[in-house]
Amino acid sequence: MADNNVNSSSPAENQNHSSDETINPITNQSEVSIDAIAQKVQESMSISKRHKFWETQPVGQFKDVGNPTLPEGPIEPPTPLSEVKQEPYNLPGPYEWITCDMDTEEMCAEVYNLLANNYVEDDENMFRFNYSKDFLQWALRPPGYYRSWHIGVRVKSSKKLVAFITGVPAKIRAKDTIVNMAEINFLCVHKKLRSKRLAPVMIKEVTRRVHMENIWQAAYTAGVVLPTPISTCQYWHRSLNPKKLIDVGFSRLGARMTMSRTIKLYKLPDSPITPGFRKMELHDVPAVTRLLKEYLKQFIVAPDFDENDVEHWLLPKEDVVDSFLVESSETHDVTDFCSFYTLPSTILGNQNYSTLKAAYSYYNVSTKTPMLQLMNDALIVAKKKGYDVFNALDVMENEGILKELKFGPVRYREIQHLKTIIWKKCSDSSSCLGGVVVDNLQTQNQHRLEDSISCATFASNV
Numbered sequence: 001m002a003d004n005n006v007n008s009s010s011p012a013e014n015q016n017h018s019s020d021e022t023i024n025p026i027t028n029q030s031e032v033s034i035d036a037i038a039q040k041v042q043e044s045m046s047i048s049k050r051h052k053f054w055e056t057q058p059v060g061q062f063k064d065v066g067n068p069t070l071p072e073g074p075i076e077p078p079t080p081l082s083e084v085k086q087e088p089y090n091l092p093g094p095y096e097w098i099t100c101d102m103d104t105e106e107m108c109a110e111v112y113n114l115l116a117n118n119y120v121e122d123d124e125n126m127f128r129f130n131y132s133k134d135f136l137q138w139a140l141r142p143p144g145y146y147r148s149w150h151i152g153v154r155v156k157s158s159k160k161l162v163a164f165i166t167g168v169p170a171k172i173r174a175k176d177t178i179v180n181m182a183e184i185n186f187l188c189v190h191k192k193l194r195s196k197r198l199a200p201v202m203i204k205e206v207t208r209r210v211h212m213e214n215i216w217q218a219a220y221t222a223g224v225v226l227p228t229p230i231s232t233c234q235y236w237h238r239s240l241n242p243k244k245l246i247d248v249g250f251s252r253l254g255a256r257m258t259m260s261r262t263i264k265l266y267k268l269p270d271s272p273i274t275p276g277f278r279k280m281e282l283h284d285v286p287a288v289t290r291l292l293k294e295y296l297k298q299f300i301v302a303p304d305f306d307e308n309d310v311e312h313w314l315l316p317k318e319d320v321v322d323s324f325l326v327e328s329s330e331t332h333d334v335t336d337f338c339s340f341y342t343l344p345s346t347i348l349g350n351q352n353y354s355t356l357k358a359a360y361s362y363y364n365v366s367t368k369t370p371m372l373q374l375m376n377d378a379l380i381v382a383k384k385k386g387y388d389v390f391n392a393l394d395v396m397e398n399e400g401i402l403k404e405l406k407f408g409p410v411r412y413r414e415i416q417h418l419k420t421i422i423w424k425k426c427s428d429s430s431s432c433l434g435g436v437v438v439d440n441l442q443t444q445n446q447h448r449l450e451d452s453i454s455c456a457t458f459a460s461n462v
């Protein structure tokens with residue numbers, strides 16, 4: 001979800017530019033910020049912090065971190081299907097479960113409204129994710145999806161939707177093993193029902209429904225540290241419309257910077273510079289699938305995409321997902337690929353602006369065009385399409401190029417944690433994970449992994 005944390009749409013701390021910092025304005029800040037992140041993670045991972053719910057679940061536990069004797073593989077073996085609980089978990093009396101039919105406009109609108117008013121906000125409550133209905137339908141109906149995994153809670157008397165959680169199927173490769181998983185996302189409890197332990201019931205119910213399909217592992221992300229992340233990562237932000245970002249409080253004008261110098265700093269060319277750079281089309285699906293599969297082999301944990309997945313997740317959809325590729329003029333081979341998805345945030349309490357239009361880096365593959373140039377072309381098209389900011393996680397190869405492209409890191413509280421309830425024993429480096437979770441993705445039923453993976457998100461998921 002990931003969660004991307006959500007957190008994603010919060011003010012970047014990249015604006016403290018001095019006059020001689022224009023080439024790489026964020027270096028010092030990012031070093032400070034990364035120290036702060038490391039410290040925060042260590043604090044949060046202290047075993048003295050109790051997790052009444054998560055300590056009962058088949059996930060890696062903090063007390064086991066660093067224990068070399070634990071075997072690699074599932075923490076809990078599958079149960080015979082006949083032993084899976086057939087009835088839903090009990091909800092408090094006034095509430096009832098529903099299965100959300102995301103094909104219908106009415107249901108989509110209800111879910112949209114719940115999330116638009118109650119989903120993830122930044123720490124200062126200035127921005128809240130505003131997933132569009134089209135985005136929700138895209139994120140929740142990939143190939144092979146189960147309607148029963150789109151779960152709502154209503155008030156019986158008023159029928160008002162007050163909570164939501166979802167899963168979608170995904171094949172995730174961990175080392176050499178491809179595991180059928182659920183990707184859990186969009187966990188949301190209405191603001192008025194918080195801290196009543198409803199979230200654990202929702203997580204148990206989605207887990208039960210996943211088990212009913214004979215699936216025993218899941219993946220998810222969150223903006224809070226839960227037992228136990230296999231990887232952590234953070235969002236970086238690249239200003240495209242710096243004046244608006246500063247006006248709405250997303251960014252700050254750097255010390256000794258004027259608005260006009262800031263605008264100049266973030267200026268981009270009018271059109272992509274790479275010859276053969278064009279929008280992905282339906283007939284490109286096989287070539288993009290080949291390119292992506294080959295690329296993702298280098299990561300310890302990554303999605304295992306087939307052509308149907310690529311068509312669903314990466315074929316451009318207006319205001320949902322944009323994908324571009326580089327086609328060689330001589331051979332007509334597709335040599336490079338880049339993509340981003342659209343996730344606006346509502347700007348809370350600002351008289352002049354109501355929406356922040358954000359692009360989120362998704363999958364990028366370079367074989368001929370340097371990654372830096374490819375990503376710069378993605379920034380150029382995003383700017384041209386009217387996005388205010390371009391966000392990217394420091395996953396896959398992103399970390400090495402973010403500073404050079406004038407991205408700045410978020411503050412430490414906004415770090416995103418990826419955990420798997422299935423594997424455990426990971427170390428910390430975000431480059432092992434191949435994938436980007438669209439928002440906060442969560443995993444369940446953990447395995448243990450020999451190497452640790454810090455970070456990331458699996459690309460498929462929203």
Ligand SMILES: CC(C)(COP(=O)(O)OP(=O)(O)OC[C@H]1O[C@@H](n2cnc3c(N)ncnc32)[C@H](O)[C@@H]1OP(=O)(O)O)[C@@H](O)C(=O)NCCC(=O)NCCS
Binds near residue numbers: 222
């Ligand atoms: C996340 C949210 C559903 C949690 O609900 P809540 O009412 O605050 O918490 P509850 O009292 O129901 O449950 C608390 C338990 O849920 C766990 N929890 C909280 N946030 C969680 C998350 N994002 N993912 C998984 N578990 C989470 C807590 O750790 C706690 O379990 P523990 O005692 O083992 O630590 C709610 O705060 C919310 O809707 N927030 C806005 C949207 C959001 O942040 N969604 C999550 C995106 S990752």
